[in-house]
Amino acid sequence: MTFRKLIGKLHLWLGLASGLIVLIVSLSGAVFVFQDEIRDLTQPWRKLEVQARHMLPPSVLQATAAQAKPGFTASWTTYNGPDRSTAVYLSKGEEVYYAFLNPYTGQLLKVQNLKSDFFTIVQYLHMYLLLPPAIGKWIVDIAVITFVVMLISGIVLWWPRNKAARKQRFSVKWQASPKRRNYDLHNVLGFYASALGLVLALTGLCISYEWLMDGVGALANGGRSIAAENAEPKVDTLLTARPARPVVDIAYAHMRQQSPQAEMLLIGPTTDAATPVWCTAYGKSLHYYHRDEYRFHPRTGQLLMVQPHDSKSNGKKLADMNYDLHTGLILGLGGKVIAFTVSLISASLPITGFLVWRGRQHNRKKHQQPLAVAAA
Template structure:
């Protein structure tokens, strides 16, 4: 068996074993790419009108009180404060641990929208993309293994596609639209797969960084030239033996005001709330709304509200900055609208590859036998 035939067998069986998962993950990834744009177009409550006269935004404790008063039985878990022209979102949980999102006007406290995230379309798409709607540990591993296989298939596909002779290159780079459907399907699989390979590989690798800590740590170490910086990766501990007193204002407001002082230009804030007196409260200040790269990170004491540790973006290593930009790379938004379009098309083509590949295999298995020639019949 030649090397290319062995690669072809590997490509075939890996494709048959992972094709359905790759199709689902790629298609849901394409849908999720423009989730912010689609939400803005269909959910008017995501944006608010900025008051003509300077008006201070309501403090988190007030937003929390209004939400919990309006929805008895729900308890605030964290906030997303999206900026001056966007609603403030309070995320809550019920006793069963189900999440809800309540959007409020940050200036008046008026409730603008309320979502049960179990029924939210893009939340379902995200869960399908990441876990196939299975339990997180099981679904995450199934998706992770399928994406690992997909990376191998991209490499083996390029090896199989690579033309032997220079004269074959033009044919290998173009789709012969006027040919029979089997040939068109073959070209769609090979040619589109080649053109999308680099984008698909980037999407797959950034997805693996979310699925597997060992992939994230490997990228981190390579980006830092083998150096590790534990200070930026290790959260502080809470000294439970130390006697502390609660701040004079609610802890959420204390966290928020300290973040505002530390990151005065931040447009979006993820604000956590205490879950245990033994665990620090984690919060993030983002330089731009709906972009997750440029971030300052904060850890607070859950009782006293004291700042335990801050990690400004400017102090982070190259490896940590790459880890921070991973989501924006995965969705294409690191490069703006053009990047999202490229990620969308790359995801669609990735979703098509298992389909066209299966049709190539099925067509070869069910290829009609050639009719015997007249000479063979005459000789019989």
Template sequence: MTFKKVMLFIHRWLGFIAGLVVVIVSITGCLFCFQDEIQDAMYSYRHVEAVHKPYLPPSTLKAEGLKGRTGATASYLYYYGKDRPAGLLVNLPKEQGMLYVYMNPYTGKVTHEENPAKNFFIIVEYIHLYLLLPPKIGSLVVGISVIIFIVLMITGIILWWPKRKTDRKRSFTIKWNGRWRRVNYDLHNVLGFYATSVAIILALTGLSMVFDVVREGIYSTANLGKAYPSEKVFPKSDSLLKTKVDSRFTIDRAFATAQTLSPQAQMFLIFDDASAAGTIGITAYAKSLRFYESDGYFFEKYTGKLLKQSPHTQKSPGMKMNDMNYDLHVGQVLGLTGKIIAFLVSLISASLPITGFIIWLGKRKKGKKVKSVVHRRVVKQRGA
């Protein structure tokens, strides 16, 4: 068996194994690319009137979001931007699930309440990440399928690559005036070639969300193997202080410090770890709804003392790459142009298993037809 036949065998059968999952993951990726823009256009609660006064402190917004919800807790609070609401993720008691509460960050007025599990784009995201299976099982199935997809991209390029220079022009273009089978063949090969480089980037950034080893691999590669041990150290609060100090408003002092240290930040995420030794973690993002270029802070949850800070400018290349991961995955690292590219590449990726299956089906039928013709000729000759 020749090398190219081996590649074809691998390409074909791996396509059968992972094709359906690739189609589902790619289509949901297309839908998710513009989820912010679509939801901004559909829902008025995603915007508030910007005013020239400070945000209400986190403790006030948290109290408003939890008002009337006995037994509910909340650890995550977003300040999305000057003209956007604050969002509190509420954990309801007795396994009732979660509730996302949107509030005006200047007045504390609740503007919208939503069960995240019923939001269309959250459902799309869950399909994209887990296929609506239990997360551990679903993420593994998706992760393995994405790895197979990368192999399919590489073997596809090997199979497609033209041997002669005279074939290159034909190989880089789609013959739209050809028969439909030829057009389908070109759609599979030519579009697959043009999409490969970006598709592999999307696949690798997706894998880093599923497998820690991929995330660590990207981190180490970007750092050229150099170690940054301080980035792996996460401080803890002194749990002995729990009963000695009044910590009700510590989160407010911590947020005020983060605002002072990152005055240009447009968005803030506050995570109040409920464990005894937990900290108050605050991430200050340079741009609203963008997750690259951020400053990280850890505060003592009982005294508000700043325990650690990680300004974007002082982060290692590996940490910056990991921070950029989501924005790369959805294309928004390049703004609207990047999102359009990610959308088109995801759409092409969804089409490849379909056009590939049509090619295989056509060859299979053609093979049966040839065998039938040969059989009739042999029978005819014997009869003569």
């Protein structure tokens, strides 16, 4: 068996084994790309008028949110931007909600059940196939790894053997027979989407595996690890003196002062006495790349660590960029359109590939049938 035939067999059987999962993951990813735009059109509580006054501190907004769902714990608080409502995460056991509030007045705008939210369901479908995460994650990850192998093997199979074949590799023959048209759709679209498809697949795997992201970051740093930049500061649990203000308010005020240009702020919970309070200031609303990271003592509010965006290594910046690369956010609306298109093409490849295989099986049976009749 030649090398090309071996690659063809590998491409075929891996495609048949993973095709359905790749289809689901790709389609759900395509839908999720425009989640913010669709939410803004269908969820009016997300947007509000900018007011000429300071926003309320997180402790006030958390208290209002907790009153809306008695017995629930208010924790992560996200100031989404000057013209957007602030979201407070509410949880009790497996029940989870988002309370959306006007950060200028404290008015409660909406309490949203995350388990019934459409895009939360799409996200879990994309990441876990709606299975228990411990099971679904492995199934999806194996399928994505298989998809990476298939994209590479597909390029090998696509590669023209001579100049004459090269002319036929870059366009779909729309006037040809349905079988030929399907064959071209699989090969031509697969080739054009392969590079960006690899980016989407590999960035997705980096979200799943921290060690992979660390490896990519080290590669961007010329071999220098980014582990030190990811290290969390230790919390002195012997320090228990309570400040005059809530720790979350101290953290919020500090970030407002030190990262004045940040449009979006994330303030973590203070429920664990041994874990620092995670806080992040994002340069642009609903974008996650350009960010200053802070850690505070959960009892005293003391600043334990600050990592401005400009001080980060190239590897760390690449790690911060990973989600925006995965969703196309890094290039704004145009990047989302590209990610959406590539996701749709990725979803089509298992279908067109299956039809190519089925057509060949049908042809093989047609050629074998006269022999069987003659033998009879």
